[in-house]
Amino acid sequence: MAWWRDARFGMFLHWGLYAIPAGEWNGNKDYGEWIRTSAEIPLETYDQLQPKWNPTDFDADAWAEMAAAAGMKYVVITSKHHDGFCLWDSAVTDWDVAGSPNQRDILAELSTACRKHGIKFCTYHSIMDWHHPDYLPRRTWEKDRSTEGADFERFEQYLHAQVTEIITRYHPAVMWFDGEWENTWTHERGVKLFELCRRLAPEMIVNNRVDVHRQGMQGFSGSSEAVGDFDTPEQEIPATGLPGVDWESCMTMNRHWGWNQADTVWKSPETLIRNLIDIASKGGNYLLNVGPRADGTFPPNAVERLAAIADWMKQNSEAIHGTTASVFDALPWGRCTVKAGDDFSALYLHVFDWPKDGQLLLPGLGNQVIEARTLGGAPQAVAAVPSQEGVMLVVPQQPSDPIATVIEVRIEGRPIVYRTPSITAESERFVRGLDVTIATPAADAELRYTSDGSEPTAASPRVQGPVHVADTCTVRAAMFHDGRRRSEVASRTFTRVEPLPPVEVQPSGDGLVLQQAAVDWNTIPDERPELMTKGMLVPQVALPKGVGEHVALSFSGFVDVAASELYRFALSSDDGSKLWIDGKVVVDNDGLHGATEQRGEVALAKGLHQLEVVWFNATGGAELRLKWAAPGQPFAELPAAALKH
């Protein structure tokens, strides 16, 4: 991942047959690469675009040159988007450029041009394929397109064959999968495809959309079982980066991925450059999209923006490439990127709002400043004055770049930023014991703590990992350096609680009693309804096959708890659901909503405890999953052996 992390910036290219209608169909001008399904274009009509594919002005070298000049270190091009059309001559289909008037091997030409300009060639590949007869599901409006004989296993072989062609022929540095969200694609299929990529090209990077755990547009895989090398937020920038997590925000320059000639809503160069800085300051990559036109040229608006980015990067690229995330909490005047080293480090301050009083505070900075100067143009010296709050910079009256002026601050050693430590734990309550984590983003900070409520001093114990507490106590912690406290004191109380006693009951056997009823709810009635139908035994809290709409289920019985602990429960459902333990509401996930998860906790003594889940679905999607976690354990389904009735 090293080259990818250093890159910080790449070009996305959405190009295919959809560029020919340029976003317009039957008078509607707001389509993009989804035009085939958004405009409900029958297959045989859309197929008529293939003989029109003739990008006579395609110039891979010009594309790669613009990308390289803008500081984009890699290019990701759609080898095949959802419409299934292939930008290379595929041996397993004629739905490709070889079947068009223009047989140029787009991927080969672009790969060569990227290599010439010293940037990486990468491919986007859609799993979803609206053209292949074996792909399911069909589009809902394709009533007359039979699914007779469609075989998704055979489609998966086709998909593997094409991915193999792309990898073995063009050697992309990244395989950027997409279109992974339909119910025919599963975690198991994702793992197989990921393993194919790893087998064919161990060095190739694969995004998280090969698997099914991307949580919508926020793009981060919310599962420890997910495969993929980086997360993929789309059209958004996360509020903060996640230490140790690789992620890339992909975004358009206007409102469309694929070329739309009517789209005049173009982001300004300032927005694009500040997006790049914001993302890099959070430790992520920015994948900025261009939708080339049918003739193979970039839209002029895109060319202008790439040139503006190139101008800024010409002066400031060292403050982006090879940097890592900011060491400060949010800075009111701009962003920070870092190049940390043992002997000295560079802090790059990207100033969006130039201070009128000529002063910029680096809050909590504890290092000795060697030198500070503006980047680009004629570098201007910047004075650095240590203060109680950190380091105050005295900057020139005027910024050198209105979009973002970069000040490089070279400091001795690795960055030390004094900030109040966080005190976190799985819960604030426990039965037997609890591990408490005291931390700041700077891993090597000197943190000292007390657990008797007294103020920590330079003589207090140093944090050397999780602190174990076994009785009710208040933990207090602060950051120290050279024998002095350098931050505020953080404080948090943890309470030992008595567990609910086990219920005295002799269970009849394994399994929970499931009852079902037709209901018209949009919330679970306050009193716990005794649902009408007689019960049936089920091994888990899970939706039976084919559960419909306007229905409520109740799962009741006992959970056999192996040890007295504080248990956390996670209940996710679409629509509403509630969990009771020993008659108390532990998780309330009630209401009309899509798949959402709520959590709760309860202290339980070893033995049997009454468990009940009520769930309902009004209309639309249906989901129900109950997980639990003992202290220090990951969330997991309740084991069937623990469920009794």
Ligand code: FHN
């Ligand atoms: O449906 C696609 C869309 O057309 C585009 O390719 C984006 C870019 O990441 N991905 C999907 C939407 O998440």
